[in-house]
């Protein structure tokens with residue numbers, strides 16, 4: 001099952017674009033919103049993204065000796081939570097959690113924020129593409145990706161890369177917007193996504209288009225069952241998922257067997 005079209009076009013939200021143009025377009029989106037990214041997440045979701053991310057870290061249950069990479073880690077919101085969980089569990093010194101993102105701007109905002117909080121040693125920062133990760137085979141015990149898989153050009157390639165860098169027995173966790181499964185909520189959510197979100201994007205981040213892209217890219221992303229099938233096809237076994245908030249988001253889990 002491949003999302004690579006023979007004609008070498010793909011989608012950027014609802015637009016059809018040349019495959020090799022998409023990564024640059026996605027990079028522009030996050031360059032533009034990086035300084036306001038975390039504030040926008042709180043405003044858009046009413047803070048609910050924090051609950052979803054906390055549930056992801058609960059599912060991960062990180063342990064101090066583990067090598068963990070958070071791909072498309074952006075401003076390190078998830079990696080910081082993993083680090084905090086390890087410290088709270090008594091591991092003041094643990095292996096640094098690796099944050100990998102294609103966008104240096106997002107990593108820069110995250111690094112500054114962590115320095116402000118006095119977190120210097122707990123995280124390491126790598127600029128890299130989820131489709132061609134700059135890590136050797138079997139490097140990590142766990143791979144997490146939150147709200148990132150939707151943005152890559154070839155989801156199947158990114159999933160195969162996740163498997164490649166995981167050690168046998170390693171855990172894969174993906175938190176992503178998904179398909180709403182509750183009637184009525186789906187209609188309300190559509191109105192919110194296509195009317196309120198772009199307005200909020202314009203008002204707070206000064207970028208309407210970035211939030212139109214967000215709403216559209218969510219609709220183009222594979223639904224819960226399809227993503228399970230794509231994970232299995234990429235060699236991430238025992239794939240399962242759990243819906244959050246009626247399927248607005250879902251947490252997919254798999255293992256390199």
Ligand code: SAM
Pocket residue numbers: 023026027030071072073074075076077078100101102103106128129130131145146147148151152153
């Ligand atoms: N994981 C963070 C979070 O949950 O707050 C950031 C999510 S943000 C919506 C998506 C991130 O994916 C951006 O930082 C963007 O730069 C990154 N990204 C997009 N395409 C990527 C790719 N091909 N490889 C790595 N990162 C990518």
